[in-house]
Amino acid sequence: MKGRTFACKCAARYHGKYCQNKIDACYGEPCLNNATCKILQDGRFKCHCVKGFEGDHCETNIDDCTFNKCQNGATCIDLINSYECKCPVTHIGRFCEVKMEFCSNKMNPCENKGVCVRQALSYRCNCLPGFTGTNCTINIDDCEHNLCKNGAICVDGIQSYKCECISGYTGRFCELSPMSSNYYPNTSPCHAHSCEHGVCHELGSDVFCKCSEGYTGKRCEQLRAAGYVHDDSFIALEPFSASPDGNLTFTLITTASIGVVMYYGDNAHLSIELYNGRLKISFLHDGRPHRIEIYIKGITLTLKIDNHEPQTIVNSGPEEAFILISKNFLYVGGIPTSVAIKAITAFHLKQPHSFKGCISDFYVNGVVVDFDKAEQKERVLNGCFKSVDLCSGVQCYSGTCTTNSSLSNGYICHCPPGYSGTHCQRREIFCAKEKFHYHHVEGNCRSTEQIKNSRCYGWCGSDSKQCCTVVKSKRRRLKMHCRDGSTTSQIVRIVRKCQCTAEAACRAT
Structure with a gap:
């Protein structure tokens, strides 16, 4: 036997020179989407999928829209082990089975005495002066361009505002200082001088009026x-x-x-x-x-x-x-x-x-x-101003306003994802991925290279952060370097797809 060599032919599930190592078929977590991995007798593995997934690795989200009950032209949205019906604007309900009778006694969405006008597929609210918004719910902020002076507080009204002056100041816009009326000494030339829309100032033995914005004249008597x-x-x-x-x-x-x-x-x-x-x-x-x-x-x-x-x-x-x-x-x-x-x-x-x-x-x-x-x-x-900002007085809600002279109104609202409309006033259901790069940290260990991952963000009808969630992901093994000089590996989940859940608490109302 001297000088001869041998090799071991291992049985299923074992490996190594002497077949001393047992194969872990579930190593690397081959089963996806929270599935359970089970090792079989022959050394292979089998994935037991959670409800809503199928495939050898549970990688496929079952299409629950195949036998959906959505009605009236609704769009079926496939979720995990369930589905959701996205209704047209004319219907509501779980399956969009209820027709919305806009502008009826039971359903008049217009507030603040706005007039509801029924349209082909929706409605329009004609708001009274001083109100705006889809349902006339927003009192236009008349203080946006107020002319209150000298620390006065602007109080918004309906299509108007008033200035609450601090002690001593008077005038419609609190533009008259304490020294502009009966506070002048009897010896002051301003004592008997009246500046209608301005403040009196002494200039030697003479006086002059410093006019409020837009006014002119010796006594600031004309708005020009x-x-x-x-x-x-x-x-x-x-x-x-x-x-x-x-x-x-x-x-x-x-x-x-x-x-x-x-x-x-x-x-x-x-x-x-x-x-x-x-x-x-x-x-x-x-x-x-x-x-x-x-x-x-x-x-x-x-x-x-x-x-x-x-x-x-x-x-x-x-x-x-x-x-x-x-x-x-x-x-x-x-x-x-x-x-x-x-x-x-x-x-x-x-x-x-x-x-x-x-x-x-x-x-x-x-x-x-x-x-x-x-x-x-x-x-x-x-009064006129040095520059005219056409975005002044424009409320873009969640968006930002920029001027654009080629447009009819001179400005445009740039809406963030999930918002639409001329003034970004409509909130839309959406759920999307936000990509980012980072080094993964686990305890005292850090990934040797940056990885690309995503997080879910959006609005699904509720402000809960649990409604826009991960529905598809993959696992990736990272090489980690630790502070003590050792190396290890760590499995992380990489987000592939985000979607709104079908939970009742997350549905738009």
Whole structure:
């Protein structure tokens, strides 16, 4: 026997030079999705799957939608050992079997006296002034652009606000300091001086008024600048006559591409609107001040912008001259809804959007207009500002607002995942993966390289973080390096797919 060699032919389940090692068929955890691994007599393994999975390694999520009971065009969403019916907007219920009777006595979602209007597949709420939102639940924050001064507190109302002044300050916007009224010494020149919309300051033996935003005049008595940031904003001036001659001049600043600048009249009318960034002949949505001059004489109308070459049109209609005598208001910066409907129907305007920006130094037939004495002012700010932020007053809810002059309203809301709508006001059901890289740490050991994994995030109808969960994963063995210099391995779960669960607590209501 000397000099001879031998080899052992091992029986099933054993290995090694002398067949001394028993094979662990379940080494490496080959069974997925929480399945149980069982070693068989012949050295192989068998995976016992949890409900909802099948396959040699329990890797396949059984399609529970094969025999679903979803009704009325609903979409079946396969879950783990169950399914969910995603209903169209017209139905609700576990299987979408209940039809939603929008705007009925039993189902009127509009709040705060909003009017419910039934539509083909849904509904619309026409909100009263001062409210917004899908169901008119949101009181528009009128304090967003408040003019309260000197530490005053703005108190939001319904389509209005008021300023609560700190001790000593007065005025509509608390703009008058304690020294602006009866607090001046008897010897002060300001004691007998009245600054209507400003604060009196001494200058030697003389005085001057420092005016609040938009006001001018020796006593700050005239409001000559108005800011437009809200929808449905306008100023209504007293009727204006341009027969046979008349003129209008004003300065505007805007970055929006459309908006009603001025509208006047009924059958015989004069309309000036910004459309695609143009006011008849020039691009004006650059955020800079532009002086507009309009002259009416006989049958000709002349438009002049920034003292450039004037453009003239001649009335080719049956009338011998432009006759603009109306009992209606001269609207500046926008028009009321009722007037807009008539103007669009009569083809006087292309669109009824409110102007966004500033209008100042408005002259009618050579006389400057005091906006404070206007017949009506709706949602207009006092004064113009150095720059016009079209995102001011825009509530994008969970999103962010950026200006975009190519759009009709001059801005766009960028919605995060799970939100939609013009102002990101609609919350959508979604469940997604968020990828990240990290070093796995277990005790005093750390993975030798970074791994790529994911976490589930989203909204499934409930704010619970347990509703958007992992439905598919794989296991990966990592090489670990420990502080004592040794090496080891660790199995981690790598997320492959996330999905909303079917639990009742997680369903959208």
